[in-house]
Amino acid sequence: MTGTEGMRRWAPGEHVLWRYRDIASGDVHICRPVTVVRDAEDVLAVWVAPGTECVKPVLVDGTSVHEEPLATRYTAARTTTRSPWLGNGVLKLARPGEPWSVWLFWDQGWHFRSWYVNLEEPRTRWSGGIDSTDHFLDISVFPDRSWVWRDEDEFAQAQHVGLMDSGTAELVGRAGRSAVDLIESWGRPFRDGWEEWRPEPHWTVPVLPDDWDRTPAHMPS
Template sequence: MAAETTDTTGTAGAGGGGGNGRWAPGDQILWRYRGNARPGTGGGIHICRPVTVVEDTAELLAVWMAPGTDCVKPLLADGTPVHREPLATRYTKPRTTSVTRWYGPGVLKLARPGEPWSVWLFWDLDWRFRNWYVNLEEPLARWAGGVDSEDHFLDIAVYPDRSWEWKDEDEFAQARRAGLMTDAQAERVRAAGRAAVELVEAWGPPFTAGWERWRPDPAWPVPALPEDWDRTPVDHMPVDRAPVDRTPARVEGVNPV
């Protein structure tokens, strides 16, 4: 696991957890993703989810995204939801962002420092455990207000009977065709996926840690989405962005990213 937090804002610990730069259970932070862009061009924040810290140690960051949370998600500039756009043009048409409310069951997210994936736990509304979801991504970068990453399209669903399957392989292939990652980057993602599969097949943590029996503190409020949700970790100042539709809209919570 990684060493102590380095906060690029110069205000280590500002996100909670005191002088050791770690957050305390119940602290509210932002879990964000940069937009995927062609190599060398960079991408601004296009996904932002306010979450509550469950645990933050040198070995693990665990956070809870509660039902009813207002989140930022990408949207095509013409208003079409990304998942409804044909795959051939899904990654080439102009995009903006919108705010939607997460109406499905909550999601528990687990990330170990330095690992190129996070593991998410899903339940049904009656708290019957559904599955784990290995989201392949850049290792989380911590800052005072939360954590940032970049999604790598390819994912793995893991089920209570220890079976697993690749998810979104079509999107991964299309992202490569659209120039959103080089061949070398794609191979690194595949290698990370193979390493994650080895962990699944060995049935190591977090699959053996009992997180599926975890429940949130009922006293925790639903975190609010701040106006400056896309502020930069360097100076905490908001950056220019396209107008955001802040009318909450129902989301199904099926495709995590």
């Protein structure tokens, strides 16, 4: 994480916010209250519990962004809505300075399904959580160590409509290739056994605060 100087480590079980800012406006358009699993020099691990109330972008008529045709997906007017996290929860891992985070998904009964590499801006840490900007391109990684690119069409469309310039796109592509190298060498965090992790039974589901989109004093507005 960047911007961590002078900030305390979060304790396991503490609730913080994992947020993404819109690449065009800079406004927070995704916010997920999470429970801290580990906050150490080498990794921040957090848990998004099932049913957690989150914030996500939608079209102004309430339609899901992914139901909008790709041609107008990034030009149609948007707003945000509150919505519960569906499914079985997700464990998110962020290593300092890496331009991606790695998410772990399980099916019912804690049957491990896959890792998901979310390419994103290296995270900025503030007292109440971390902020980043999503870079559209992603990678799914499976227990047999095979992998596939995800959302290549959205990555291309973001460039086509001017949300991402060619220089940034090249950096994202380079980051993706670095992530693939990490996968193929089975480096951290894939080799660290996180798929065997389980949340503490006494943990409570975090509450989405009313000021989920606040700008911390030390961060640029």
